[in-house]
Amino acid sequence: TIPEREKHIYIIEKGEDTTQFLPSAHVETIPGSLSERGCSYCGAKLVIGGVLKDTIQLIHGPVGCAYDTWHTKRYPSDNGNFQLKYVWSSDMKEQHVVFGGEKLLKKAMLEAFAEFPDIKRMMVYTTCSTALIGDDIKPVVKEVEKELGDVDIFTVECPGFAGVSQSKGHHVFNMGWMTDKVGTYEPEITSPYTINVIGDYNIQGDTFVMEKYMEKMGIQIIAHFTGNGTYDSLRGMHRAQLNVTNCARSAGYIANELKKKYGIPRIDVDTWGFDYAKEGLRKIGAFFGIEDRAEAVIAEEVAKYESKLEWYKERL
16 A cells, blocks of 8 residues: 555455444545545535536546536436536546646537537536646636637636545635625515525425425525526625525535625524424524514424324334
C-alpha cells in the first residue's frame, strides 16, 4: 500500500470484520485515488447543483467524475426527472491533460446545448484534472454565452481536492451563486407571503409535500434551493421575505448571505418527522401572522395520519 493510502485500506484476516478497522475519511482527497467519501466537487454537483430540474450539468474532467455523481441520489422532479436521466462530461483524456482542455470544454458545451435545444441553462464544474493543469473555464463560458446569446451559465470551481469533505463544495457553490447569480432575475410575485426553501433536495419527494402545505397556507415559494428547483428561480431568491432553512450544513451559508445583503430573516426548521413538521409550520405561520392557517394544515394532517402512527407505536 502506498503510504498515503494506509489509513484507507485494510486487508481483512479470517475472523475479522470491517467494524474493527474503520477507514479514515476526514482527510484530503488525493487526485486520481478513490476516496472513502464524496469529494468537494461531489458536494457541489451531486448534493446541490445536480438537483435542478432544468439545467445541463457539464463536468469538465474525465468521464469517471461524471459517472460518480450521476443518478445516485433520490432527487425526483415534476418534469419527468430530467436531472436524473442525463449526465454531461467533457470526457477528458491524457492528451488534454498534456495540451489543455479548454477547446474540448467549449466543444462539449456547444454540443450539449445543441442536443438539448429547449434547455438554456448550464452549470460547468471543474474537477481535479482540469484544476491541476490550470484550465481557465470562465473565459470559455463567456465565449459560449456570447456565441449563443440566449443562454446563462454558472461556473463552479471546486475540484475534488479542495477540501476534506463534500462540505467544501457546498460552501463554494453557495457563495458563488450568491455572488454571481442572485439578483439577476425578477420573479413574478403572486402572494403577500413569500419564502425561499433552503437546504431541501426533494429526497423521495419531501419538497412536494412542503409545497402542498405552503399552498394551503397561501405562501408563495420563490425558490427551492434546490429540490425540484429551477435555475432562474434561484436567481430571484432576493425577493423572498423569509428563508426557511432545512439542511443548514449544506445551505446555511446562502441563507446567512441573503440576510447580510438583503436583510431577509432566516428560520431553521426540520420537516422530517411528525412533531418537527408541526413545529416548522407553526414557526412559518407565526412569522407572517397567519397562525390560524398553519393550525388548519396541521389539524388536517393529524386527522389523516395520527391514527396510523398510533398503530405503529403500539407494535414497535
